[in-house]
Amino acid sequence: MGRKRLQEPADGRPTVHTVAARAGVSIASASRVLNGIGGSPETVRKVRAAAAEVGYVPNAIARSLQSQRTGLVALAVEDIGNPVYVEMMRAIEAVVASSGRQLLVHATGGRIDNETALLRRLANRYVDGMIVSPIRVTADHLTALVDSPVPVVVVGQLGADAAVDNVRTDSRHGVALAVDHLVASGRRRIGFVNGPLDTVPGAARDAGFRAALARHDIPLDEDLIEVGDFQYAAGRAATERLLARTDPDALVCANDLIAVGALHALLAAGRRVPQDVAVVGMDDTELARMMFPQLSSVSLGSAERGRRAAELLLQRIADPNLPPRREQVPPSLAVRASSGAALPAPRPGDPPTTHPTSEGVTS
Amino acid sequence: MGRKRLQEPADGRPTVHTVAARAGVSIASASRVLNGIGGSPETVRKVRAAAAEVGYVPNAIARSLQSQRTGLVALAVEDIGNPVYVEMMRAIEAVVASSGRQLLVHATGGRIDNETALLRRLANRYVDGMIVSPIRVTADHLTALVDSPVPVVVVGQLGADAAVDNVRTDSRHGVALAVDHLVASGRRRIGFVNGPLDTVPGAARDAGFRAALARHDIPLDEDLIEVGDFQYAAGRAATERLLARTDPDALVCANDLIAVGALHALLAAGRRVPQDVAVVGMDDTELARMMFPQLSSVSLGSAERGRRAAELLLQRIADPNLPPRREQVPPSLAVRASSGAALPAPRPGDPPTTHPTSEGVTS
């Protein structure tokens, strides 16, 4: 009974040893057959039979330890309830799936410790690579990104010198597109409902708004600026506060969720959209087309950014020694009923699911 | 140079061997210090210093192989763009996080092969457990669920005899709630926009609708039933087809995305909601409260189902020998502006984010 190794672990699950012993072959042969490489017909038969009998299923962890890859890729975003991330995820998924890998998503809830923890945990070989879209970036965070054991691609703004693959857009310019459009249609008291200023996109959009007004020689009225979360409820509350103290003829919103909240606040306050107040959202998500009236929105190319990030990641996985790269996706504006010439209800035959990629001004 | 093992793998990443060699101690001591158990002050100092110098980060895969756990839990849903799954995910996340684990989400896109592949891959030890919410269930699928190597909890209907932990609701009854409500408010030509009949929820809701009408002695008019996908665009298209051939005074929709599509189709066709046509959605997601008019919706307790599923999973991870259990969450109806007495716009002070758990009839 001097068995060198237990055939049946306490767990009860069969291993390749179990199968090999039962088939009367070595574990090397068993492994080969199970992986479909080599083996005489007789051996193949015996191993297959043994595997089926004991219900063998390989332990992926052990396999990964050996092969140094897991076939998994992770995406970490702040809020999975935000449709912009859903679109991004779909684009990433398509690319990742084509490489035979599977995509896993983690919602960090904006808690930065959570994101760092995820990085430290997942990136330590549980996944072959990772796409991260942080909205707040600390120094600690940045180093975790830079010397991650697995390839990482960041979607969003990052310090110019960070040695990480990076896909960004120009949301300052995005805000400018919105302001230009509203000014061109005669609006002058343009309000801005933003997300938190201590976030990267919040800060960029704030700067973009101020710069755009200055460019049009419109004096800045701080009463017209309000800040909340990047979410529906916060957008609505912020708009209510704004309406309580001043009277805009247009609202730029830092994303579509906020814009929907603004829409509600406006309608509840008896304002007509777009006659009294024009509304422009941002991200151009499906939600914008689901609203009534349909929302104008600045597209930041989230699907495109996702697609490119995924491609960068796959390339880096294939060759980890590539130099860090950076790509930029330009914003564009989609004008719909909530701003501009008050359009009637959308035509019945018009399936609003087809994405109007660049039906608007693009510069 | 008869080193038994390379200190620096080709990869270049330091291992515990690297650290131990540099600190001049054995790998056992290094491992102990790095895990914070034991070690003399001097050893601790040396190992810590060595680890910091080489930038050691432990390989989680190797650790998992040894410890037989990963600290990860996965959730597989069909469509992450559906807010009902977002709510479910948030509830699960809260429970899972409290056990020190992290949640990963995978969107299967309803492709059943994808889901089975995920099961076979992830469940083979990449995660400590898994929550799955399948909308289509095949025999193959079911066996993959039943003899998964890691604990699995299913959210949704499952064959009565399946030996899997299972949290379900009664969506037949949910549809009945909607129909009862509409009949009570005088509607008689009640339409039904459903999802695919070859899905579990689609079939259950279809049966529920027919049974409810029968119970009220309302003859069934097949023209009033239309089927699409469980998505916005499909819901809108299906409603357009329905409106092209008949004239309902109410619509029950199989989920909120479909209901939003229906709303658009109705408004585009010049129907007033709820005066001409009352609309009731299903799942009672945030989306229902984001619409204008706000949507009545049947809550299927998705957050509660998620919470319970997560608890079942944690219990099973703790003790894999528990007998399979089944829990049921009752549906309830939330009446809002899109049906019932046409309410005015919601009051400005009313933050619609607070979930009206059971503001409606519950039976």
Add this chain to the structure above:
DNA sequence: CAGACTCCCGGAAACGTTTACAGCTAAGGG
């Protein structure tokens, strides 16, 4: 019929970690 070549097989190492075990030293108690 000898040699070369192909194919299949089993032993053992390797992936990077944790941990059981035994040996050692130093301290403390009788």
Add this chain to the structure above:
DNA sequence: CCCTTAGCTGTAAACGTTTCCGGGAGTCTG
């Protein structure tokens, strides 16, 4: 002063898989 005990350390096994390598058997070629 001896014995026990506690604390620390290193060796080696283990987790479950893949894969390198050498040996043996069979086939083909000249």
